[in-house]
Amino acid sequence: MQAEIITIGDELLIGQVLDTNSAFIGRELNKIGVSVYQITSIQDDKSHILKAFSEAEKNADVIIITGGLGPTKDDITKKAIAEYFNDTLVRNLAVQENIEALWKLYVRQTLLQVNLDQAYVPSKAKVLMNTLGTAPGMWLEKGDKTFISLPGVPFEMRNLIVKEVVPKLKGKYETPFILHKTLLIYGLGESTLANRIEAWEDQLPSHIKLAYLPGIGKMRLRVSSKGFDEQKVIDDVQRQIDNVMPLIEKEFVGFEDEGQTMEAFIGKKLSGLNLSLAVAESCTGGKLAERFTSNSGASGYFKGCIVSYSTESKINVLGVSKDIIDKYSVVSGQVAEAMAMQTIKKFNSDYAIATTGNAGPTKGEANAEVGTVFIALATKQGVISEEFMFGQPRERVVNKAISKALEMLQKEILKN
Amino acid sequence: MQAEIITIGDELLIGQVLDTNSAFIGRELNKIGVSVYQITSIQDDKSHILKAFSEAEKNADVIIITGGLGPTKDDITKKAIAEYFNDTLVRNLAVQENIEALWKLYVRQTLLQVNLDQAYVPSKAKVLMNTLGTAPGMWLEKGDKTFISLPGVPFEMRNLIVKEVVPKLKGKYETPFILHKTLLIYGLGESTLANRIEAWEDQLPSHIKLAYLPGIGKMRLRVSSKGFDEQKVIDDVQRQIDNVMPLIEKEFVGFEDEGQTMEAFIGKKLSGLNLSLAVAESCTGGKLAERFTSNSGASGYFKGCIVSYSTESKINVLGVSKDIIDKYSVVSGQVAEAMAMQTIKKFNSDYAIATTGNAGPTKGEANAEVGTVFIALATKQGVISEEFMFGQPRERVVNKAISKALEMLQKEILKN
Numbered sequence: 018m019q020a021e022i023i024t025i026g027d028e029l030l031i032g033q034v035l036d037t038n039s040a041f042i043g044r045e046l047n048k049i050g051v052s053v054y055q056i057t058s059i060q061d062d063k064s065h066i067l068k069a070f071s072e073a074e075k076n077a078d079v080i081i082i083t084g085g086l087g088p089t090k091d092d093i094t095k096k097a098i099a100e101y102f103n104d105t106l107v108r109n110l111a112v113q114e115n116i117e118a119l120w121k122l123y124v125r126q127t128l129l130q131v132n133l134d135q136a137y138v139p140s141k142a143k144v145l146m147n148t149l150g151t152a153p154g155m156w157l158e159k160g161d162k163t164f165i166s167l168p169g170v171p172f173e174m175r176n177l178i179v180k181e182v183v184p185k186l187k188g189k190y191e192t193p194f195i196l197h198k199t200l201l202i203y204g205l206g207e208s209t210l211a212n213r214i215e216a217w218e219d220q221l222p223s224h225i226k227l228a229y230l231p232g233i234g235k236m237r238l239r240v241s242s243k244g245f246d247e248q249k250v251i252d253d254v255q256r257q258i259d260n261v262m263p264l265i266e267k268e269f270v271g272f273e274d275e276g277q278t279m280e281a282f283i284g285k286k287l288s289g290l291n292l293s294l295a296v297a298e299s300c301t302g303g304k305l306a307e308r309f310t311s312n313s314g315a316s317g318y319f320k321g322c323i324v325s326y327s328t329e330s331k332i333n334v335l336g337v338s339k340d341i342i343d344k345y346s347v348v349s350g351q352v353a354e355a356m357a358m359q360t361i362k363k364f365n366s367d368y369a370i371a372t373t374g375n376a377g378p379t380k381g382e383a384n385a386e387v388g389t390v391f392i393a394l395a396t397k398q399g400v401i402s403e404e405f406m407f408g409q410p411r412e413r414v415v416n417k418a419i420s421k422a423l424e425m426l427q428k429e430i431l432k433n
Numbered sequence: 434m435q436a437e438i439i440t441i442g443d444e445l446l447i448g449q450v451l452d453t454n455s456a457f458i459g460r461e462l463n464k465i466g467v468s469v470y471q472i473t474s475i476q477d478d479k480s481h482i483l484k485a486f487s488e489a490e491k492n493a494d495v496i497i498i499t500g501g502l503g504p505t506k507d508d509i510t511k512k513a514i515a516e517y518f519n520d521t522l523v524r525n526l527a528v529q530e531n532i533e534a535l536w537k538l539y540v541r542q543t544l545l546q547v548n549l550d551q552a553y554v555p556s557k558a559k560v561l562m563n564t565l566g567t568a569p570g571m572w573l574e575k576g577d578k579t580f581i582s583l584p585g586v587p588f589e590m591r592n593l594i595v596k597e598v599v600p601k602l603k604g605k606y607e608t609p610f611i612l613h614k615t616l617l618i619y620g621l622g623e624s625t626l627a628n629r630i631e632a633w634e635d636q637l638p639s640h641i642k643l644a645y646l647p648g649i650g651k652m653r654l655r656v657s658s659k660g661f662d663e664q665k666v667i668d669d670v671q672r673q674i675d676n677v678m679p680l681i682e683k684e685f686v687g688f689e690d691e692g693q694t695m696e697a698f699i700g701k702k703l704s705g706l707n708l709s710l711a712v713a714e715s716c717t718g719g720k721l722a723e724r725f726t727s728n729s730g731a732s733g734y735f736k737g738c739i740v741s742y743s744t745e746s747k748i749n750v751l752g753v754s755k756d757i758i759d760k761y762s763v764v765s766g767q768v769a770e771a772m773a774m775q776t777i778k779k780f781n782s783d784y785a786i787a788t789t790g791n792a793g794p795t796k797g798e799a800n801a802e803v804g805t806v807f808i809a810l811a812t813k814q815g816v817i818s819e820e821f822m823f824g825q826p827r828e829r830v831v832n833k834a835i836s837k838a839l840e841m842l843q844k845e846i847l848k849n
Contacts, residue, residue: 027644030469031613032459033655034646036452039474043448053446055481056474058455061644065471072488088624089645090634131624151624170647172829197447208504208547208567218506228443228477229505230450231586239449295746302726303719306740310718313794313827321746324722324738326731327780330711334737334779363750364743378729411729413588 018192019054020046021077023069025084025094026169029058038083038174045178050192050243051079061085066097074162079186084169086152088131095155098166099139102157106137109144109153116151142166145181149173154181163189194247196254199273202236202265203424210236210265217261225257235420237273238265270427279423280308286430287318287368294426295364296322297335297356299347300374300390301418308419320364325356335359348373348385350402353393357402361395368429369395370422374405376414390418394425434608435470436462437493439485441500441510442585445474454499454590461594466608466659467495477501482513490578495602500585502568504547511571514582515555518573522553525560528569535567558582561597565589570597579605610663612670615689618652618681619840626652626681633677641673651836653689654681686843695839696724702846703734703784710842711780712738713751713772715763716790716806717834724835736780741772747789751775764789764801766818769809773818777811784845785811786838790821792830806834810841 022042028034039056046053054077059065066085073080085094099106113136120128135151138144145154145167152168154177165182167174186192202210207229211218218227224244230237240257244250262269271282287294296305306322309315325331328347332339337355345351356371374390388409393402403425407417438458444450455472462469470493475481482501489496501510515522529552536544551567554560561570561583568584570593581598583590602608618626623645627634634643640660646653656673660666678685687698703710712721722738725731741747744763748755753771761767772787790806804825809818819841823833 027642027657028646028655029456030459030472031463032456032461032469033613033615033653035456036472040445040448040451043446045448047447053448054476055485056446056452056472058472060470069471087645087647089627091642091644129624129628131627172826197449199449208545211505211547212545226443226507228507229503230444231503239444241443296740298719298722302731302735303714303722303738303740304726306714306719306742307723310740310742311720311828311831313792315718316742319718319742321742321750322719322738322740323750324712324719324726324740326722326726326735326737330737330780333781334739364746365749376729410588412727415727 018051018079018190019077020051020079020081021054021073022056023073023080023082024056024058024169025061025066025082027060027091030060038169038171041171041175042081042083042178045183047195047197049183049187050195051186051190052195052243061091061093063093063097063100066094067101070097070101070164074159078162078190080162080164081182082164082166083174086135086166086168088135088151094166095138098142098155098157098164102139102141102159104139104141107140108136109138110136111146112136112138112144112153115146115148115153119151145177147173147177149176156185191245193243193245194250195241195243196250197239197241198254198258199230200238200240200258200265201270201273201279202238202268203270204268205236205265207231207236210238214261214264217264221257222253225253232420235424278308279420279427281312283423283427283430284309284312284315284318286433288314290430290433292367292430292433293318293320293364294368294370295320295360295366297360297369297371298322298324299326299331299356299372300376301372301415301422302326304415305370305372305419305422320366323360323363331356336363346385348375348389348391350391350393350404353391353402354395354400357393357395357400361397367397368426370426371395372418372422374414374418376411377409378411388414390414390421392418392422392425394429396429434467434495434606435493436467436495436497437470437489438472439489439496439498440472440474440585441477441482441498443476443507446476454585454587457587457591458497458499458594461599463611463613465599465603466611467602467606468611468659477507477509479509479513479516482510483517486513486517486580490575494578494606496578496580497598498580498582499590502551502582502584504551504567510582511554514558514571514573514580518555518557518575520555520557523556524552525554525569526552527562528552528554528560531562531564531569532567561593563589563593565592572601607661609659609661610666611657611659612666613655613657614670614674615646616654616656616674616681617686617689617695618654618684619686620684621652621681623647623652626654630677630680633680637673638669641669648836651840694724695836695843697728699839699843699846700725700728700731700734704730706846706849708783708846708849709734709736709780710784710786711736711776711782713776713785713787714738714740715742715747715772715788716792717788717831717838718742720831721786721788721835721838736782739776739779747772752779762801764791764805764807766807766809766820769807769818770811770816773809773811773816777813783813784842786842787811788834788838790830790834792827793825794827804830806830806837808834808838808841810845812845
């Protein structure tokens with residue numbers, strides 16, 4: 018079972034909009050044993066769309082198309098589908114009722130002809146009702162191939178994938194079981210890791226696939242397999258993981274769930290232990306807090322954060338002593354530690370993390386080398402800090418600082 | 434001049450890693466007048482890579498390939514290139530020296546054979562020296578077609594695109610001038626906008642392209658053209674914009690720079706006026722602060738933020754009166770206003786924005802309807818708040834809240 022994803026829209030090709038739809042669809046298809054053979058992003062151009070359809074039909078069983086279903090003239094996916102299927106567009110009354118209902122509920126203005134026209138669909142299409150928007154999803158079959166057209170608006174597309182597409186695909190195709198296990202490893206570079214596990218890698222049977230995914234401050238090692246016998250797939254992967262484990266024992270920190278992030282992992286641990294966290298951020302500017310709060314349930318363990326972006330606010334809001342700042346400078350281990358201590362006190366939390374540094378591109382008030390970051394971790398017992406040099410660019414400094422802060426916190430929490 | 438981007442890596446197809454490289458490359462190519470015809474993401478599979486090369490060669494003049502250049506066994510792009518060009522891999526001494534130097538500087542462990550092997554490149558390739566990593570970029574020519582292979586690590590790839598690829602492409606090809614002007618429009622839905630400007634749209638000459646880009650709480654309308662006569666392209670686009678402007682006068686808020694975000698726009702305005710901002714966040718959890726601080730220069734106007742995620746921290750850290758919370762509940766206009774007032778005071782800023790709400794998926798302490806958000810804006814003169822219902826899912830509530838907060842702030846700042 019292979020799928021191809023075709024995302025349509027000029028904005029993708031000029032880089033104005035990031036294609037996040039494909040990754041979501043890839044994950045959801047994988048869960049039900051459908052491999053994605055290729056992702057193709059193309060312009061709103063009918064002849065190119067038709068060419069992409071015909072190429073995809075050769076390679077894949079299921080073709081999922083997103084985008085180009087809006088009410089405006091640049092949206093031509095529906096016309097291309099009608100032409101490809103040698104079909105005509107007909108008014109679908111259920112879709113029209115959905116559009117009218119949505120309009121009444123959310124827009125409360127006169128319903129326009131262009132919106133009513135969204136109720137036209139190819140006569141051969143089965144409609145996948147989009148309860149969150151006016152562009153209907155469509156399901157078309159050509160022999161044993163299935164074409165699925167979805168709106169490009171991410172939350173509408175995601176809702177249709179989960180509620181309509183996945184259940185229907187599971188009903189139509191017998192799909193294999195796909196398993197990915199991803200090992201999170203800290204403190205080893207890609208090549209050192211590869212060297213260490215080379216003998217193990219060489220003996221892997223061909224149905225076990227291995228991938229190295231380097232990240233900032235960490236490696237992810239993904240072991241995958243698929244097959245129709247679910248238990249055998251699980252056992253095969255587990256056996257290989259058991260074999261590699263002794264080689265990476267010291268650096269292995271855990272498995273990454275389906276897209277699980279380190280902050281979600283930490284959050285679950287904190288919830289389970291009934292412990293809490295607060296954060297003080299300078300150079301990371303709120304991103305560490307955002308990482309935690311983007312997980313639902315964060316209010317159970319995340320007490321809050323102070324982004325003290327100016328020196329003034331480190332003193333007046335966070336309560337760091339001016340003497341410490343004057344003596345050691347605002348980018349220093351002492352200030353990071355004072356920030357963490359003030360935070361654990363103010364928020365009455367069990368842990369506090371603090372960052373201060375210079376993310377660049379230019380030297381700030383403190384005159385610290387661009388890329389320098391101090392991270393402090395406070396517990397009820399005391400406080401520690403570490404100094405890092407993350408170079409440039411700015412974005413990388415912030416991401417590395419967050420990664421290191423999470424690593425320090427995770428190590429501390431795992432002591433429980 | 435057409436380009437195709439081929440991104441290689443299983444992690445892209447299973448949705449484990451988001452392809453951000455293509456959007457960056459698309460933007461950079463567009464700036465020098467190269468249109469991206471297609472983006473193709475494929476697995477680390479040699480026969481598929483070869484097929485993608487041959488397809489791309491038919492459609493595009495320039496083929497940019499990222500990924501699959503790592504030191505590990507799953508990285509096979511270089512072998513595929515050698516096979517496609519009927520070539521062999523030879524050791525490149527300059528690359529080897531670069532690897533050794535990087536190793537000495539950053540890794541300080543024994544240099545491994547797998548890393549030394551990264552110095553092997555196809556003999557027909559011109560090396561694009563990657564000063565930030567061990568995988569070299571490569572430039573190969575086949576008749577008038579150019580194949581460029583780059584590492585998949587985003588900051589290495591970006592550095593090579595800017596420093597090597599773009600200058601070399603400008604030297605080799607005579608490229609047209611491409612112009613995109615994007616109009617930011619608030620308060621009009623896609624179809625209402627389309628209806629309003631229909632007559633204008635219908636008269637557009639064929640070399641002017643129009644796109645509607647719907648976003649949360651806003652529309653972007655992109656007008657594009659290209660040609661070898663730069664001044665004519667600029668004049669043509671400007672004339673059409675002048676014609677449409679009277680139709681959208683009330684809702685037009687400004688032009689979007691090359692990827693300019695609303696927070697960058699606000700930041701520039703604040704800097705120019707020498708005014709400052711602080712933020713208090715509950716349901717948006719630090720994301721509003723992160724949006725501002727992700728722009729370099731933010732320290733000039735962004736004083737800081739308090740993420741008061743728990744009710745306790747709204748009282749103890751932010752200093753909102755317990756009486757107000759008890760009387761109106763933590764998700765209320767009164768609490769949002771108190772948060773904003775405390776923030777403007779604590780940070781001594783000119784503006785303060787505060788958010789409180791329930792992002793879901795479940796009801797929180799305050800028992801407010803899931804999706805309810807209150808946003809307050811404080812100035813030196815006073816404070817206002819607005820209530821919103823953003824529905825679900827959680828991520829959408831947060832994004833809509835941020836978008837609305839930025840909109841309120843922008844309106845206020847534009848009064849200056």
